[in-house]
Amino acid sequence: MLAEIEAMAARHFLAVLGGFTCDDEAGLPAGTRSVLLLGPLEPGYWPHIKAEPEWLDAKSDPIDRWSRRVIGSMACDLAAKALFPFGGAPYHPFYQWALRTGRVWDSPVRLLVQAEQGLLVSFRGALALKERVEVARAVSPCEGCARPCLDACPAGALGAAGYDVPACHAYLSGASGGDCMNFGCAVRRACPVSQGYARLAEHSAYHMGTFHT
Known part of the structure; x- marks a missing residue:
């Protein structure tokens, strides 16, 4: 099924x-x-x-x-x-x-x-x-990863401590926020698995725009 x-x-x-x-x-x-x-x-x-x-x-x-x-x-x-x-x-x-x-x-x-x-x-x-449908499990891509996501946020708003949403919005509103606004969150893009996924920048930009309104 x-x-x-x-x-x-x-x-x-x-x-x-x-x-x-x-x-x-x-x-x-x-x-x-x-x-x-x-x-x-x-x-x-x-x-x-x-x-x-x-x-x-x-x-x-x-x-x-x-x-x-x-x-x-x-x-x-x-x-x-x-x-x-x-x-x-x-x-x-x-x-x-x-x-x-x-x-x-x-x-x-x-x-x-x-x-x-x-x-x-x-x-x-x-x-x-209502049916029992099994989906195969996988191994986390974070195992053995260098974890570039931890240092990727240019605003220092997203890291091991969690997500500072006001700091993120403040950065996006500034002159330097265009990269994230136009291409998607830098932290998400830093993930090696994300880099191999065929998501268009336009798609990411749309969701950044709806988030930052």
Whole structure:
């Protein structure tokens, strides 16, 4: 069944980034036996998004609206439930769910790092399935890594001590903030796995812009 879901997701340039099994767990839809986390599949995700109706209608939150439509449709086809990391409180614990997959880890800078996408990982939603679907675990890319992420933040706002959000925003507002604004967070880009992931700078710049507003 995993191969079927991966193929279904790939048609929308989404990837299964990890998953975990459970038995009718509190906080999940009744009868849930597996949760699969979905996120962008590169190359191709960003051009695909920009050609979708939610992007072209010029209304707010195009990517969230697209995610609801696409992942919601997948859930209907699979007799599953779609869950999202946005939409207001109470929020689903995507961070904790990701750590349960064995394919996503807490990085040295406290951001999530994923097996194939590194620190550029993001989640568009999840599928809560009534079937038990196993996703292979992986070895953390941080093992044996020189950890350049720890010293990559030009503002000193993101490191082993965590994330100083006001310091980050102050830096982005200054004359030196253009590199991060135009190409994405320097810390995320410093990750060796991120450097091998085909995410477009334009994609990263869009999310930096929505973050820094």
